[in-house]
Amino acid sequence: xxxxxxxxxxxxxxxxxxxxxxxxxxxxxxxxxxxxxxxxxxxxxxxxxxxxxxxxxxxxxxxxxxxxxxxxxxxxxxxxxxxxxxxxxxxxxxxxxxxxxxxxxxxxxxxxxxxxxxxxxxxxxxxxxxxxxxxxxxxxxxxxxxxxxxxxxxxxxxxxxxxxxxxxxxxxxxxxxxxxxxxxxxxx
Amino acid sequence: xxxxxxxxxxxxxxxxxxxxxxxxxxxxxxxxxxxxxxxxxxxxxxxxxxxxxxxxxxxxxxxxxxxxxxxxxxxxxxxxxxxxxxxxxxxxxxxxxxxxxxxxxxxxxxxxxxxxxxxxxxxxxxxxxxxxxxxxxxxxxxxxxxxxxxxxxxxxxxxxxxxxxxxxxxxxxxxxxxxxxxxxxxxx
Numbered sequence: 001x002x003x004x005x006x007x008x009x010x011x012x013x014x015x016x017x018x019x020x021x022x023x024x025x026x027x028x029x030x031x032x033x034x035x036x037x038x039x040x041x042x043x044x045x046x047x048x049x050x051x052x053x054x055x056x057x058x059x060x061x062x063x064x065x066x067x068x069x070x071x072x073x074x075x076x077x078x079x080x081x082x083x084x085x086x087x088x089x090x091x092x093x094x095x096x097x098x099x100x101x102x103x104x105x106x107x108x109x110x111x112x113x114x115x116x117x118x119x120x121x122x123x124x125x126x127x128x129x130x131x132x133x134x135x136x137x138x139x140x141x142x143x144x145x146x147x148x149x150x151x152x153x154x155x156x157x158x159x160x161x162x163x164x165x166x167x168x169x170x171x172x173x174x175x176x177x178x179x180x181x182x183x184x185x186x187x188x
Numbered sequence: 189x190x191x192x193x194x195x196x197x198x199x200x201x202x203x204x205x206x207x208x209x210x211x212x213x214x215x216x217x218x219x220x221x222x223x224x225x226x227x228x229x230x231x232x233x234x235x236x237x238x239x240x241x242x243x244x245x246x247x248x249x250x251x252x253x254x255x256x257x258x259x260x261x262x263x264x265x266x267x268x269x270x271x272x273x274x275x276x277x278x279x280x281x282x283x284x285x286x287x288x289x290x291x292x293x294x295x296x297x298x299x300x301x302x303x304x305x306x307x308x309x310x311x312x313x314x315x316x317x318x319x320x321x322x323x324x325x326x327x328x329x330x331x332x333x334x335x336x337x338x339x340x341x342x343x344x345x346x347x348x349x350x351x352x353x354x355x356x357x358x359x360x361x362x363x364x365x366x367x368x369x370x371x372x373x374x375x376x
């Protein structure tokens with residue numbers, strides 16, 4: 001499988017997401033989310049990794065981190081990291097994300113949510129994988145904090161199954177969840 | 189699959205590991221390694237997650253982090269995190285790790301290394317999974333920095349296959365690698 005045969009993007013949503021009480025909030029960007037998800041994304045051949053936050057100060061912080069690794073000292077020190085972070089894009093909200101990804105591919109992507117719980121609109125990894133390999137543009141949404149807010153689910157085509165291990169505990173970090181889901185969809 | 193049917197431990201090695209030049213070094217503990225790998229480990233039902241470092245100051249730092257989440261303010265604030273971090277153990281070196289795990293199970297575990305490159309002693313995920321599900325104790329070693337030092341590979345039974353995505357790039361974080369490998373071995 002080569003990069004140019006698949007049209008898959010990943011977005012990490014910082015608003016609207018839920019807090020522990022289920023209220024809709026905006027979350028802060030975590031530095032290692034940028035690195036880990038970019039590295040996994042580059043490994044599995046996604047096109048772009050979008051960091052979605054409406055807060056300008058947070059966008060500025062992400063841009064400073066990217067500048068360090070793409071054009072600053074980090075770019076000279078670690079070319080592998082530069083290559084990974086080159087797929088990162090910053091986006092203000094879900095609406096502009098959908099427009100940007102649609103413009104890029106020349107058609108609207110199939111937008112899928114991820115969730116730690118089973119939902120009525122849950123698809124199988126097999127069917128999503130087959131559609132991705134068939135060349136259809138897909139956009140996967142991952143939530144920070146306690147997950148994507150309810151209004152996000154009403155805008156998507158379906159939801160990927162939760163990652164179940166052993167028993168009832170499934171409190172993975174979003175970094176781990178992205179890695180596992182990309183492996184399930186694109187790993188050899 | 190229930191917790192008590194599998195005997196799997198994960199160890200994150202901070203010495204001996206390689207630096208970028210391939211020299212053997214000791215690395216510093218990363219806070220999010222503790223959290224992410226404990227959460228993935230608890231999700232997939234491993235028994236213990238061992239943080240292996242010979243440096244007493246680093247051991248003390250890890251213990252302080254664990255104390256916060258197991259008995260301090262963090263324990264009250266986030267019971268899910270407490271549950272995950274309850275599987276973490278601190279260990280000084282590879283030799284004492286093997287003794288501790290052997291004593292726990294009453295027999296020596298099958299020790300497997302992980303590596304970003306294919307090696308001559310590479311096993312398949314299928315055969316390792318079958319042996320784990322058959323109830324044999326297994327211990328997976330993950331390296332920090334630029335991976336496990338050569339002398340570690342000479343002490344193991346075999347190596348798990350590298351995680352291949354698309355193309356030649358496979359610079360995953362160790363957090364992502366652990367998550368993917370546990371999913372391949374124990375995910376549903």
